[in-house]
Amino acid sequence: MGIASKLDTVAGRFYKNVNRVPDKEAIWCDGEKMTYRQLGDFVSRYANYLVSHGVKRGDIIGIPMNNSIESAALIMAAASIGAGLAPINPTISVDQVDTAFRSGKAKHLIARSAFYRQIAGRNMEYLNGLKLCLDKKIDGADSMEDVKSQSTVRPSLEEIDGSETLILTMTSGSTGDPKPIELTQNNKLKRADAHVRLYSITENDRILAATPLYHSLAERLVILPLLIGATSILLPRFTPQIWMNCVEQQKVTFTIVVSAQLSQMVQLMSSPFAPDLSTMRSIVSSSALLESHVRAELIDKLRCDFNEMYGTSECSTITSINFHEAAHKTNSVGKPLPEAKIRILKDNGTETEIGEIGEIACKTELIFNGYYGMPEMTEKTFTKEGYFKTGDLGRVDEDGYLYFCGRKKEIIITGGINVYPKDVESAVLTLPEVKECAAFPYLDERLGEIVALAVVCKDGQQLTKRAVQFCCAKKLADFQQPHKVFFLKELPKNAMGKLTKNKLPEAVAGMQG
């Protein structure tokens, strides 16, 4: 097998493990599994297919991504040839797909037949490269047979040096101005290594990814084990029962979950019929703050290391706390990683005093490579000293522990996924009856927050909740759907006429929605 790239690249480290532990289980997903040798062969075939069908170093492949061995193999195959992926949520509308792929400058497309049907007739002339259909033979696209017929010899190519874009994380299917978060191979490597150190991950770990692969968390949890010779356990679909059964059956030892998943599971954990989670040595909660009563229950119930992390896609993990070690700081999100420094900033950009609330800003070795193709936008999000402004509010105590105190930025986090209110509002404003509207977070036991909408109709016009939901079902992705719709005579505004969204929960209190 030819080795064309330096060993310390994503693919280089993967192939080192292919050589070192060929018969070890590399990946399991939904009843299928592959050893490192088998996965290595598949990755090589995929890479050879991509190269022989015109994918070049630096090209971007658009892909509505599901959780599967094929998706994991594609990440490695793209890494091995220096191509990048723009993974998107398969449920987003055609308009959102178009916006996402244009902003990511996608040239090639890999998707299931349902997606090709969805975009048929839409002019996406920029997708003038490879087209692969993952599940069926269709006109105008290759099939997986074309991948499987390729050689298992690793393609010999110009040197890959790790500076290549590997993943463009689309900011949650924004219809407005998406900001693709660019992560290079080097970004991904640094982040993986930092987490290996932080959570003492070894090649003996069996690492579970149970969130969508089109988000950075699952990408990290799939790439990381393959870089160190551990085993990746990939769940395609989540329910609390499925997750817990998987941990027991696949003897999972480590995972990072989104807090909404833990909230859904905490009750089931108390059941006498709950699956055995004793192989789990460490769980990390992420994406949104755990509710304090859920956190307290988990600290009590979990026998393994229980951690909570705080971070952003741009910065990766910024702080982390192990609740069993820092029992006196359980309301905190922990101390910064060795790779990161934080500052709390006042509105004027100067630093706050200890304990004072301000915007969390972070300088870290794990920083992203920028918003793809948007250098000015990227520069705006940093201070002059190179600290990334997160848009979150927090304070630091005298021991250096960070406390999350809310969000400056307008965002709803539902089931661990960011929803930008502007995206929902833009869709709803296309209804001719709507004068103005505002999307806001509404507390929910299962998902943490759900999308709620306050709508003001034009004089003499009326709308039903269903009509609003029909509009959103067509224009928006699954996680962006409003669960609650409130019709108001007016939106709460301040004396200057500016919308005060934080008054909306009060304005709709007692209403059905």
Next chain:
Amino acid sequence: MVKNFILNYIQREYALSENIDLDTFNYIKTGYVDSIGLVQFIVTLEEEFNVEITDEELADERYQILGEMIKLIESKASAK
């Protein structure tokens, strides 16, 4: 038509196995439609077939079975 529409919708991300039994397959418990995706699933069916699914029907675990949901939509659509 209802059956094909629902089957295509459910399989946007993941294929169902070929020998699936529609009369026992629970699309919620198997995660094919989750808490995040439920609103869009129901609203899409309502809009496509011009029907309304009541809160009681949504809460009824019977309609988490794929075959039952297909029958429900078929009977509502044909009653129009």
